[in-house]
Amino acid sequence: MSTEPKRHHHHAVQFYGSDAELLNTVGEFLSEGLVAGQPAIVIVTPEHRDGIEQALESHLIDVRAARRLGDLIMLDADEILATFMVDQAPVGSLFRRSVGDVIEQTRRGRERTPVRAYGEMVDVLWKQGRADAAIRLEVLWNNLAETHTFSLLCAYSIGNFYKQTDRYQEVCDLHTHVHPHEATVETA
Numbered sequence: 001m002s003t004e005p006k007r008h009h010h011h012a013v014q015f016y017g018s019d020a021e022l023l024n025t026v027g028e029f030l031s032e033g034l035v036a037g038q039p040a041i042v043i044v045t046p047e048h049r050d051g052i053e054q055a056l057e058s059h060l061i062d063v064r065a066a067r068r069l070g071d072l073i074m075l076d077a078d079e080i081l082a083t084f085m086v087d088q089a090p091v092g093s094l095f096r097r098s099v100g101d102v103i104e105q106t107r108r109g110r111e112r113t114p115v116r117a118y119g120e121m122v123d124v125l126w127k128q129g130r131a132d133a134a135i136r137l138e139v140l141w142n143n144l145a146e147t148h149t150f151s152l153l154c155a156y157s158i159g160n161f162y163k164q165t166d167r168y169q170e171v172c173d174l175h176t177h178v179h180p181h182e183a184t185v186e187t188a
Helices: 019-035 046-058 063-068 077-084 092-107 121-127 131-144 165-173
Strands: 009-016 040-044 072-076 115-119 150-157 177-179
Touching (some): 009 019, 009 131, 019 040, 019 150, 040 046, 040 077, 063 072, 072 092, 077 092, 092 115, 092 131, 121 150, 131 165
Parallel strands (some): 009 150
């Protein structure tokens, strides 16, 4: 039996109905970490990149300085997906190498500090009709948490789950914290 303490694991999901709702949540999540000295990795779509930077600035984060110091890493969701997707499915070993390496590089010199990560890759996959790949990616994040210390916030457009309450529950079950959209998911 291992005596090693359990790693820090926080894997939250935000279901959002509007970009404003999403950006507010992401801005709060990332800025709380940055203020506490936790570096942030943001894997985002181009549509939300500027909005996230503005949300951070509204929380008094100097985005340019944070990026220059390596405290804020902004990555493109499609580009990162391309590093570990094979035949339209995420491959665990490639994911660990790609995303795990980014986490390790970000933590270098501050190994005791958890990283805050925000990701839109699962939402990208879901919107492309690849729900099974998104679910698999959630599992890979949970597996990565066994060897890496990070707090993760994922986001899904609530519109993805219209009349799909089973899939909604499946996504919720893969997270330690669920932030539902204010409106409830309609049951079929």
